[in-house]
Each structure stands twice: as C-alpha cells, then as structure tokens.
Amino acid sequence: MMTDEVRSMSATAQPRLIRWSVVLPGLAALACALVLPQFANAYVTEVATTALLYVVLCLGLNIVVGYAGLLDLGYAAFFAVGAYTSGILTAEFGFNFWLTIPVAMAAACVAGIIIGAPTLRLRSDYLAIVTLGFGEIVRIIARNLDITGGASGLIGIERPEIFGFRLMQVQHFYYAFLVLALLTAFVCLSVERSRMGRAWFYVRYDEDAAAGIGINRVTAKLQAYMMGAVIASVAGCLYAAKMTAISPESFTFNQSLLILLGVVLGGMGRIPGVVLGAVLVALLPEVLRGAGTYRPLVTAVALLAIMLFRPNGLWPDKRV
Amino acid sequence: MTLDLLIQQLVNGLIVGSFYALIALGYSMVFGVIKLLNFAHGDIYMNGAFVGLIVFSFVGIWVGNGWLGVVCALLMSMLVVGLLGVVIERFAYRPMRNAPRLSILITALGASMVLNGTALALTGGRHYAFNTDLGFAGVDISTVHITYTQMVLVAASIALMAGMQAFVSRTMYGKAMRAVSIDMGASRLMGIDVDRVIALTFFMGSALAAGGGVMAGAYYGSVHFFMGFIMGLKAFTAAVIGGIGSVPGAMLGGLLLGLLEAFGSSLPFVGSEWRDVFVFGTLILFLVFKPTGLLGRSVVERV
Numbered sequence: 001m002m003t004d005e006v007r008s009m010s011a012t013a014q015p016r017l018i019r020w021s022v023v024l025p026g027l028a029a030l031a032c033a034l035v036l037p038q039f040a041n042a043y044v045t046e047v048a049t050t051a052l053l054y055v056v057l058c059l060g061l062n063i064v065v066g067y068a069g070l071l072d073l074g075y076a077a078f079f080a081v082g083a084y085t086s087g088i089l090t091a092e093f094g095f096n097f098w099l100t101i102p103v104a105m106a107a108a109c110v111a112g113i114i115i116g117a118p119t120l121r122l123r124s125d126y127l128a129i130v131t132l133g134f135g136e137i138v139r140i141i142a143r144n145l146d147i148t149g150g151a152s153g154l155i156g157i158e159r160p161e162i163f164g165f166r167l168m169q170v171q172h173f174y175y176a177f178l179v180l181a182l183l184t185a186f187v188c189l190s191v192e193r194s195r196m197g198r199a200w201f202y203v204r205y206d207e208d209a210a211a212g213i214g215i216n217r218v219t220a221k222l223q224a225y226m227m228g229a230v231i232a233s234v235a236g237c238l239y240a241a242k243m244t245a246i247s248p249e250s251f252t253f254n255q256s257l258l259i260l261l262g263v264v265l266g267g268m269g270r271i272p273g274v275v276l277g278a279v280l281v282a283l284l285p286e287v288l289r290g291a292g293t294y295r296p297l298v299t300a301v302a303l304l305a306i307m308l309f310r311p312n313g314l315w316p317d318k319r320v
Numbered sequence: 321m322t323l324d325l326l327i328q329q330l331v332n333g334l335i336v337g338s339f340y341a342l343i344a345l346g347y348s349m350v351f352g353v354i355k356l357l358n359f360a361h362g363d364i365y366m367n368g369a370f371v372g373l374i375v376f377s378f379v380g381i382w383v384g385n386g387w388l389g390v391v392c393a394l395l396m397s398m399l400v401v402g403l404l405g406v407v408i409e410r411f412a413y414r415p416m417r418n419a420p421r422l423s424i425l426i427t428a429l430g431a432s433m434v435l436n437g438t439a440l441a442l443t444g445g446r447h448y449a450f451n452t453d454l455g456f457a458g459v460d461i462s463t464v465h466i467t468y469t470q471m472v473l474v475a476a477s478i479a480l481m482a483g484m485q486a487f488v489s490r491t492m493y494g495k496a497m498r499a500v501s502i503d504m505g506a507s508r509l510m511g512i513d514v515d516r517v518i519a520l521t522f523f524m525g526s527a528l529a530a531g532g533g534v535m536a537g538a539y540y541g542s543v544h545f546f547m548g549f550i551m552g553l554k555a556f557t558a559a560v561i562g563g564i565g566s567v568p569g570a571m572l573g574g575l576l577l578g579l580l581e582a583f584g585s586s587l588p589f590v591g592s593e594w595r596d597v598f599v600f601g602t603l604i605l606f607l608v609f610k611p612t613g614l615l616g617r618s619v620v621e622r623v
Contacts, residue, residue, distance in 0.1 A: 065422070069421075069422055071422055071426070073429070118604065118608035122611055125356075125357040125421070128357065129553065129556050130603065133603055134600070136553070137597050137600050137601075140593065140594070140596055141597065143593070257433065260429075264426055268422075293440050293441050293445060294441045296433065296436065296437035296440055296441075297437030297438055297440065298437075299433070299437070300430055300436070300437045301430075303426070303429070303430040304427065304433075304434055307426050307427040308427065311423045
C-alpha cells in the first residue's frame with residue numbers, strides 16, 4: 001500500500017501526459033451540463049442546480065476530509081457563515097452582492113481559525129466532535145440573534161446583478177453555480193498537485209513521518225481547513241442569493257452529514273469521485289421523496305454500507 | 321437572581337450532572353479500550369430511553385407506574401440495549417478495527433445515524449410521555465426542594481458507577497479490560513480474548529447509557545428521538561473535562577458539567593437558549609488548555 005503510494009506520488013512529479021480517458025468523459029459531461037437548461041424543464045433544472053451546489057460543497061469538504069484527513073462534522077456551519085454574511089449585508093445594509101463574497105470569505109477564514117487553530121493540534125477524533133459542537137453553536141447563534149432573523153430566518157435578500165443583468169430565474173442560478181463548481185474544481189485540481197496538496201497527503205498518511213520530513217502539520221491542516229471553509233462560504237453567498245430567504249434549519253447537522261456522505265460515497269480525495277457523490281446526494285431526496293420519515297435511515301444505511309463494503313467509495317482514488 | 325434560586329439551580333445541576341457522568345462513563349470505557357469515539361453512544365442512550373418506555377408501559381399493567389415499574393424498565397432496558405451495543409460493535413466496528421482512523425470514525429457516525437434514523441422512522445419524530453407516579457413529593461432543606469425521584473436517581477447513578485468502578489478495578493474481566501486498553505496486541509499474546517473483552521466493554525458502556533436514558537426519561541417525563549444527539553455531545557464534553565479514558569474522571573466531569581450548565585444558564589445574558597453554546601465553549605477551552613482533562617493521564621499518540 002505504502003509503496004504504491006510512493007510510486008504514484010513520484011509519478012505526479014514527472015511531466016504528466018493528458019489522460020484522455022478522464023478528459024473526454026469530463027468534456028462530454030461539461031457539454032451536457034452546459035446545454036441542460038435549454039432542454040430540461042424547471043424541475044430538472046432546479047434539481048441540477050442543487051446538485052451543482054452539492055458539488056461545490058463536497059469538493060470543499062473533500063479538501064478537509066479527503067486531502068488532509070480531518071473529519072469535519074460541522075461543515076454546514078461555514079456554509080451558514082457565508083449565507084448569513086452575504087444575506088445580512090445585502091438585506092440589512094444594502095451591500096452589492098459581489099462585494100459580500102470577499103467579506104464572507106474573510107468571515108469564514110476567521111471562523112476557521114477560531115475553531116481550527118486550537119483544535120487541529122489534537123487527535124483527529126477530537127476535531128470531529130469539536131466541529132460537531134461548532135456546527136451546533138453556529139446554528140444556535142443564528143436562531144437566537146436578532147440580526148439573523150432568529151428562528152424564522154432572514155428574508156428579502158437581494159438578487160445579484162452582473163453588468164446590469166439581474167440573476168432571477170432558476171436557469172441563471174444554474175449557470176452561476178456551474179461556473180462556481182468549475183472554479184472550485186479548478187482550484188482543487190491545482191492545490192491537489194501543489195506543494196501544499198502533497199503536504200496534506202503526507203499528513204493524512206502519517207503525521208509523524210510528515211513532521212519528520214519538515215512539514216508543519218498544524219499549518220498544513222489549518223490551510224486545508226480554511227480553504228474548505230472559504231469554499232463553503234462562497235457557496236453560501238450564492239445559495240442565499242438564490243433562495244432570497246435563509247433560516248437556521250438549512251444548516252443543521254444533517255446538512256453537514258449529507259455533504260460528508262457525498263464525499264465518502266464518491267471516493268474521498270478524488271475529484272471525479274466526489275462530483276459523482278455530490279450528484280448522487282442531491283438526487284437522493286428526489287428518489288426518496290416517498291420515503292418520508294425513513295429518509296434519514298436510508299441515508300444512514302447507505303453511509304454505513306459504503307464504509308463497510310467499499311471503504312474507498314464508489315469511484316476510489318487509485319493512490320489510496 | 322436570589323441566593324435561594326442559585327442554590328436550587330446548583331442542586332439541579334448536580335442531579336443532571338449525575339446523568340451526564342453515567343453516560344460519560346460509558347463513553348470513556350469504550351474510548352479506553354478501542355480508542356474510538358463512539359458517536360453512537362448518544363443514540364444508544366436514546367434507544368435505552370425508548371426501550372425503557374416500552375417495558376414500562378407493559379410492566380406498568382402489573383406492577384403500576386411507581387418505583388417497581390421504573391426499576392423493571394431500567395434493568396430490562398440496560399440488558400436489551402447492552403446487547404444492542406454488542407451487536408453494533410460486532411457488525412459495524414469489528415470489521416473496521418484495522419482500517420484507517422477516518423473510516424472508523426465515519427462508520428461510528430453511520431451507526432449513530434442508523435440508530436437515530438430507525439428511531440425517527442418508528443416514532444415519527446413525536447415526543448412520547450414517560451408518565452410515572454413518582455410525583456413531586458420530596459424533602460425541603462431550608463429553601464431547596466429535592467424530590468424523592470431526584471434523590472433516588474442520583475443514588476442509582478452513583479450505585480451504577482461505583483459498581484462499574486469495582487468491576488473494573490477488582491475482577492479478572494476488569495483487569496483484562498485495563499490490559500487491553502494499554503496494549504491490545506500484548507494482551508492477545510497473554511491469552512486474553514480481546515474480542516470478548518471489547519464486546520463486554522460495549523455491553524457495559526451501552527447498558528450504562530441505557531440506564532441514563534431511562535432515568536432521564538423518568539426524570540423529564542418525555543422521550544424523543546433527538547434526545548441522544550445533544551446528550552452524546554455533552555457526555556463527550558464531560559468525559560473530556562474529567563479526562564477521557566479515566567473512570568473517576570468521567571464522574572467528576574459529569575458533575576462539573578451539570579454545575580457549569582446550571583450556573584451558566586443563570587448568568588445574565590447567557591439564558592437557557594445559550595446553554596449549549598456555553599457547554600461547547602467549555603469543551604473547546606478544555607481541549608485547548610488542558611486536553612488531558614482534570615484526572616486524565618497524557619495519552620501517547622498512536623503512530
């Protein structure tokens with residue numbers, strides 16, 4: 001296992017040939033994604049938009065869980081930070097939507113440092129439970145502050161405008177999320193191959209060995225954690241703009257769990273796998289529409305079954 | 321805030337703290353033996369409360385809704401849910417024992433959600449009343465009112481914890497448990513049936529959680545499928561405060577957490593909505609400044 005790992009690691013350092021077996025299906029999928037709203041009805045476009053939202057969120061969480069091996073069970077909190085920051089600034093203070101994105105990214109960074117800096121030194125399971133608690137804290141804060149609209153949520157968030165064109169219909173947001181998903185995938189692809197990305201892989205495999213070869217593991221983990229947080233917050237901004245109303249109930253532990261399921265389902269650490277997982281997670285509620293109260297159970301059984309029978313996901317990372 | 325109210329709050333805090341201690345103890349035992357954060361622990365507690373409620377509503381026909389009924393429900397629920405804990409360990413955790421840490425944590429999370437989801441599917445998310453005849457009679461010590469229920473529940477949790485401590489420190493199985501928690505491989509070489517010791521630990525930890533669940537159900541008068549989630553977090557917090565893996569630490573941590581919570585919700589601006597924020601804030605502070613807890617020894621990182 002370890003030798004394979006080392007071999008493929010050194011392979012990435014050599015000049016890479018373009019792998020057409022990945023690029024061609026990828027391009028085909030992209031072409032389908034581009035023309036989809038022209039043919040599909042509003043319902044399908046809506047579901048596809050949700051799928052793209054999950055693609056962004058799962059890719060972001062994949063950096064934390066898949067690359068750096070940190071189990072974050074409160075990922076929805078950063079999604080909430082982005083959505084609320086953007087929502088409050090546009091609805092209460094009349095900010096331009098696009099200006100709220102950097103503010104939300106900064107807010108997510110600060111939140112990530114507050115929660116990550118002290119806990120990332122500790123064992124990974126401590127981080128899991130602390131992030132779980134953090135997710136709850138953010139939700140409770142959103143429920144109990146006046147500025148967030150309390151339990152009933154925040155309404156009247158402005159629709160964003162770009163070059164005098166206002167994003168209104170579901171197709172517009174579909175394309176906005178598609179652009180965001182592509183951007184996120186691009187960012188993931190670049191960091192995966194970067195020095196930082198390789199440091200994450202080493203920290204994930206063997207923290208002590210990574211420290212031994214001069215990687216600052218706390219810095220490496222914090223970078224992964226913050227990058228994940230920033231991606232979630234940008235997704236949150238766009239989500240708030242699309243929904244025009246947000247409430248604490250969109251950012252529960254179940255939301256974090258669903259995003260994690262997407263990452264684990266497709267295959268931790270592998271971009272195409274995570275995209276597949278995210279799409280499946282978005283489709284899950286539609287497929288299980290009739291299941292009612294059984295839905296969480298089905299989701300949970302799926303998660304457990306994957307861990308037990310395909311621990312590396314449906315489309316695993318070959319380097320694992 | 322008057323002094324009387326404060327003292328009453330502190331007493332209530334101690335009582336709630338004794339539940340936390342009971343549940344934190346199970347968390348700590350399981351963690352001690354297989355170094356796994358059993359996310360399902362809170363849901364086992366919730367299942368314990370439901371099994372207790374079912375038993376209670378059946379035996380209530382013969383023995384009434386008084387003490388006898390509650391004790392029957394408590395013991396039955398501890399047995400049934402203890403076995404459930406063994407089953408979970410057998411099917412969800414044992415196959416993963418040599419898997420990467422992340423996979424085991426996610427499996428534990430999956431087990432937790434399966435229990436939670438089953439309870440939601442079966443109960444439809446409703447609150448169920450746990451109506452006992454225990455009432456509010458009790459004793460008044462100056463201005464503080466303590467019901468008999470509270471006194472008995474605290475006594476019962478102390479008895480359970482003392483029994484557990486005696487088991488772990490005095491019996492052969494307890495010795496085996498301690499050996500496995502120090503070095504699983506060496507214990508196996510010494511002829512200890514490690515799988516059986518782990519199963520036993522899960523049985524006892526789950527039985528304690530179930531006991532806590534039944535007591536909480538009888539104390540608060542209602543059970544709900546979501547009650548385990550927050551309790552799991554709090555029990556973990558209690559275990560961390562006391563020092564995870566340490567049996568006396570879990571008890572101390574539970575009591576302190578109960579007190580902190582009671583005290584925290586009577587502070588101005590903190591209020592009961594913010595209580596959980598206060599709890600997790602405490603958890604984070606402890607992890608930052610004293611990760612080994614009050615009574616824990618420093619754990620060598622597993623390489």
